[in-house]
Amino acid sequence: MIIELADTTASQISQALLRARRSAGSPAMGMVMTMVVVCDEKTFESALADSTKAGREHPSRILLVVRRPGRRAGLDAEVRVGDGAPGETVILWLHGPVADHADGVVLPLLLPDTPVVVWWPGRAPEVAAEDPVGELGNRRITDSGSAAQLINRARHTRPGDSDLAWTRLTAWRALLAAALDQYPAHILSATVAARRGSASALLLAAWLEDRLGVPVRLRTSGGPGITDVRMTTAAGDIAISRENGVLADYTVPGQPLRQVALKRRPITELLAEELRRMDPDQIYETAAAGVVARAARAEAAGPRRSAKAPASKPTARKAPAKKAAAKKAVAKKAPAKKTPAKKAPAKKTAAKRTTRKTTGSRRGS
Template sequence: MKIDLTETNSSKINAALVKARRDIGTPAIGMVLTLVIVTDEENAYDALKSANDASHEHPSRIVVVIKRVSRSPRSRQGARLDAEIRVGADSGTGETVVLRLHGELVDHAQSVVLPLLLPDAPVVVWWPDGAPADLAGDPLGALGQRRITDTYSCEDPIGALGARAAAYSPGDTDLSWTRVTPWRSMLAAALDQQVLSVASATVEGESDNPSCELLAMWLADRLQVPVRRMPSGGPGLTAVRLETKDGAIVLDRADGALATLCMPGQPDRSVALKRRDTAELLAEELRRLDPDNTYEASLKFGVAKLDSSAPPAEAPAAEAEAPAKPEAPAKAEPKRTAKPTKKAAAK
């Protein structure tokens, strides 16, 4: 069922939701959270489709906020709210409210969304694209216990990681981090099988893919070893190599679907490591509403590296090589010191 409301308000929207549930015979609310999607017309369809697919695992009220910025100064002075309500088969397993804000109402979206939140239920805010620099400081972001963004959609994905780290607040997360969950699980399981000391690591992937940088930062933070970042043709992450004294542990995924795990003293094995769509990533993030401390540590580990001249993941390797560079000049200096000048002075 779909209901269109023009020039409406939050009170009328709530009344229409109750009436729509009664009309389809489901007056009870069985939803576990409110998912607020802040997007534009261009990305609204894809974002809503992913949210509806994720609602099969997490029944929720989905509130889509679309800000329609007026072009003329006279139109900006007015304020209008249009809404589209979807319940039943048109809204996954929950219910959907699509809000289109016009005029001055664009700057006060939180006042429209607040009355539509489910009572006594967690709130998650998701920016599929165009996320603010400070997620928790944003008026809509302040409504949520969990704030989801995707640095992969940014114009400068690698630079956006530094901005996310600088303005990080507990509850922030990134779908670029969610994409590396299977990689982190596979690598951790490989190291649990054999007690090996990792000396260095290499991460291969697309040069502008923030998931590659986050995985490299996680390895450098957890293993405290130099990590190199090697560009490849993709798709996405392609390989991780951990160097040990007994040989290399290699997780190689060249086709984006099936990976090969190579470990010292063991036969190579094939593991499923397919690239997941947005609905699967979103469903994973909605499973946990507490702060992700591992993401925080990995993200903040890369702040200094992102601000330096060296690449984020190569900074640990540069630090490890730094002591070796002065050794050659230090040994060569005695041969060129003041001894020849002393002999010359004696003559």
């Protein structure tokens, strides 16, 4: 059942939900949470489809907050009950200044005595816990599209925050832990290869550094996503390599190569996994702190490299000094060559004197 409301209020939306439940023949529906999805016009359709599919595993009231910029202030809504989903869906279109007060619209529509999950499928605030809508949630889920976004959000991580870039690592972390259980060895170093700017790769490197206590190097590959993870031991590498995004080659020293399923999961599966737990993810918080520490080390190494760079410049300036010295030497030697030419007049004067003497002698004679 679908009920459309134009220029409405939160009270009218609540009444429409009650009418829709009664019309469906179930005045009381068992829902386990309220999921608030904050999106825009571009991500609205995909966010609706993903949240609806995730709601089949976790029946909930889904509130889609769609911001529409403009001068006109208003609130339009669409209530969906049934429609193939075991819960309720309310689409809220916030026009103009109302979009800046989304928390006031969402608050009256939250289910009582149930946890609240806030998900930003696209652009998310830098500090999710301090966002007006984010403050309403027990859990806050973002999706960092790049390592730079992840670093900014990791600096402001609060209990209850999570990122789908971390959820994408569940299978990777399980395989790596199983590899060390099967082949317990002292790890000397580790390497993670992924496409440039991968947020998941940065989180995995931080997690491995925390768990193994060894330096982990990031290497750029062609993707998709993470393509290779290697843990170096004295006997060889424990490696998991995935080139096609579906199957991975699993290598352990002294054992034959095996293939394991390691596909790239869609957003619906990632979101459903995050909704299975409402308590804070302490392991993610530790990994996020490791991301911040790696970023701090990289920033500290930057000024050191730039400070060392000018030391090589004086060697390049020696060439002009040699040229100037050569020019001075040439300039000083040139007058020295001209000085012997000035002695010619002296010969002329001597010749004149001899001429005078001869003439004098002739006169005397």
